[in-house]
Amino acid sequence: MQTIGLPGTAAPHARKPGLWGWLLLAPMVLWLLLFVVVPTGILAVYSFCQRDDLGRVVFSFTWDNYVRVFDPIYLNILGRSVAYAGLTTIICVAVGYPVGWYIARRPAGLRNLLLLLVMIPFWTSFLIRTYAWIAILKNEGLLNGLLLSAGAITAPLELLYTPVAVVIGLVYAYLPFMILPVYGSAEKVDNALVEAAHDLGAGPVRAFSEVIIPLTLPGIAAGVLLVFVPAIGMFAITDLMGGARVPMIGNVIQNQFFKARNWPFGAALGVVFTLMFVFTYLAVQWHGRRSQR
Amino acid sequence: MKKSCCLILAGVLALAGCKSKEDAKVLNLFAWSEYIPQTVLDGFTAETGIKVNYETFSSGEEMLAKLLAGGVGYDIIQPPDYIAEVLIKEGELLPLDTAKLSGLDNILPEFRGMPHDPQDAYTVPYMTGSVGIVVNTERVTTPVKGFKDLFKPEHSGRIVVVDDGRELVVAALYTLGLGINDITPENIAAARPLLASWFPMIKLFDSDSPKTALLNGDVDLGYVWGGEAAILWDEDKKFQYILPEEGAHIFVDVVAIPAKAPHPDAAHAFISYLLRPEVSKLISDEFPYTNPNGAARKLLTEDQLANPGSYPKTELALDTFRHIGESGALIDELVTDLKNTSGQ
Incomplete structure (x- = not known):
């Protein structure tokens, strides 16, 4: 798609939007202003404030919250969150890519059915699905029952409330966000290009790595962003399936706003976290642009 | 139809913080989730015609945040004792008009004049409870009497504890023989190695x-709310609950009226209604915490009164939590740090 020429500057689409255009954009601009710009601004202001005895935000300037963010405890937790999110992303790419590609290569009817199957879980509340995993993984749960009765194991596996359970939960939650963008890219890949690669003597590995991967890279990049970034901040899965034993940065931030009632510190963590997201995004964008050259 | 329209309108006006004559028949209740039976609310509305808008919270701190943020004019709030204490100190509560209340005598003497409200001028106890040790006696045959027995190497990976930093630090302070409301850097430092040895044994x-997790059989021991232990005991008598011999405290959840409550009369009527023995009994039936209402206790069955989760037998003098203010940050940091290191 990068071969499509850019429209000339004289093209009618390049006109500056008139009043009518702005009017159409207004709801979106207003929405962004109210729910993105203003809250981010409040967060930024709070992060330099202090709290009083009751946990109310006091507007007196301090750097303390940021100093605390860079305490080894929180850096360590942030590092672990990134590691878990990274592992989740890698597994999601490994599992989700073939699925997305496979679905995209099916005939239209089957394709829509398969897509529907990917999306059906979204019809149930996320928390309920997480509780279902608890029923599956617990000591006397479905999985252990199955394995025990099949004779594959002699004692129940300790799965629930372990890091393994957290990764299972994260992969389960975010896999569709990898499959769908990959599908979106794979669907547009012209089969003739793959055939041409074969005709020119490329084996399956070379055709895959030099033709298919570059053509579906935008989908992979989008999927990585959609999986990696939210996975860092996830707190429900670590609480419910990890037994709240290993804190992630999402748990720490949530704690500051509820239990600890230290909003300024929570805000500082949030600001650092948001900046991290921005940098990840820029890095992926930059990488994407470079690889398109 | 017209009347219900009026009520809805009145509710909307009340929520908008406006005052009008119509809204006298509304009560904005802000209480813990899973704590006030619907039958009690329905009974109150049927008798008085006052519609109850019931909003819930799941932690005292969440309640505090929403109350202080203003906006909604709550008439009744249900803070835990240590939060009521600071609300009184900050002038956020309305002094109770005892002339408008009936049934205050039903409250047992040990729940009157407590440290959070020594004059009983602002709060009325709703339910109280303890935090203690529950043991699945089918799986654990050695006696467990306190924290020292709970956190033994052979129980490693079989323990659930409440995810509440203050409760965990307090358990350590009891074990060390230190005051549970003295959250000083020195005491926190003293508690650290003990908690550091406990945390790796905790499963969740x-x-x-x-x-x-106890019912599922994923763990066999716990340091949990008394009310949870009471439900377990009801389910199966193998779950035994004791107060740790090193020391234990009770929490008292109170009802109180915010200083800016739009309907103080309805709030007083509601408190009187809750104090009635037969109403208070309904609460105990559904949520088996320790009922501070002596007249209501007389209506409970022997089985209810024998439940150790609700009415633990103890020789201990039970403490209560006090407001600790900013030293709460010390607890939060310690617990986050310990979870972090023990989770490596």
């Missing part, structure tokens, strides 16, 4: 429903 932290 759960404040919302610690009973679930």
Whole structure:
């Protein structure tokens, strides 16, 4: 798609939007202003404030919250969150890519059915699905029952409330966000290009790595962003399936706003976290642009 | 139809913080989730015609945040004792008009004049409870009497505890023989090595429903809310509950009226209604915490009164939590740090 020429500057689409255009954009601009710009601004202001005895935000300037963010405890937790999110992303790419590609290569009817199957879980509340995993993984749960009765194991596996359970939960939650963008890219890949690669003597590995991967890279990049970034901040899965034993940065931030009632510190963590997201995004964008050259 | 329209309108006006004559028949209740039976609310509305808008919270701190943020004019709030204490100090509560209340005598003497409200001028106890040790006696045959027995190497990976930093630090302070409301850097430093030895043995932290892991058989011991232990005991008598011999405290959840409550008369009527023995009994039936209402206790069955989760037998003098203010940050930091290192 990068071969499509850019429209000339004289093209009618390049006109500056008139009043009518702005009017159409207004709801979106207003929405962004109210729910993105203003809250981010409040967060930024709070992060330099202090709290009083009751946990109310006091507007007196301090750097303390940021100093605390860079305490080894929180850096360590942030590092672990990134590691878990990274592992989740890698597994999601490994599992989700073939699925997305496979679905995209099916005939239209089957394709829509398969897509529907990917999306059906979204019809149930996320928390309920997480509780279902608890029923599956617990000591006397479905999985252990199955394995025990099949004779594959002699004692129940300790799965629930372990890091393994957290990764299972994260992969389960975010896999569709990898499959769908990959599908979106794979669907547009012209089969003739793959055939041409074969005709020119490329084996399956070379055709895959030099033709298919570059053509579906935008989908992979989008999927990585959609999986990696939210996975860092996830707190429900670590609480419910990890037994709240290993804190992630999402748990720490949530704690500051509820239990600890230290909003300024929570805000500082949030600001650092948001900046991290921005940098990840820029890095992926930059990488994407470079690889398109 | 017209009347219900009026009520809805009145509710909307009340929520908008406006005052009008129509809204006298509304009560904005802000209480813990899973704590006030619907039958009690329905009974109150049927008798008085006052519609109850019931909003819930799941932690005292969440309640505090929403109350202080203003906006909604709550008439009744249900803070835990240590939060009521600071609300009184900050002038956020309305002094109770005892002339408008009936049934205050039903409250047992040990729940009157407590440290959070020594004159009983602002709060009325709703339910109280303890935090203690529950043991699945089918799986654990050695006696467990306190924290020292709970956190033994052979119980490693079989323990659930409440996910509440203050409760965990307090358990350590009891074990060390230190005052539970003296949250000083020195005491926190003293508690650290003990907690550091406990944390790796804990299988999970759960404040919302610690009973679930015990019922599922994922863990065999717990440091949990008394009410949770009471439900477990009701389910199966193998779950035994004791107060740790090193020391234990009770929490008292009170009802109180915010200083800016739009309907103080309705709020007083509601408190009087809650104080009635037969109403208070309904609460005990559904949520088996320790009922501070002596007249209501007389209506309970022997089985209810024998439940150790609700009415633990103890020789201990039970403490209560006091407001600790900013030293709460010390607890939060310690617990986050310990979870972090023990989770490596």
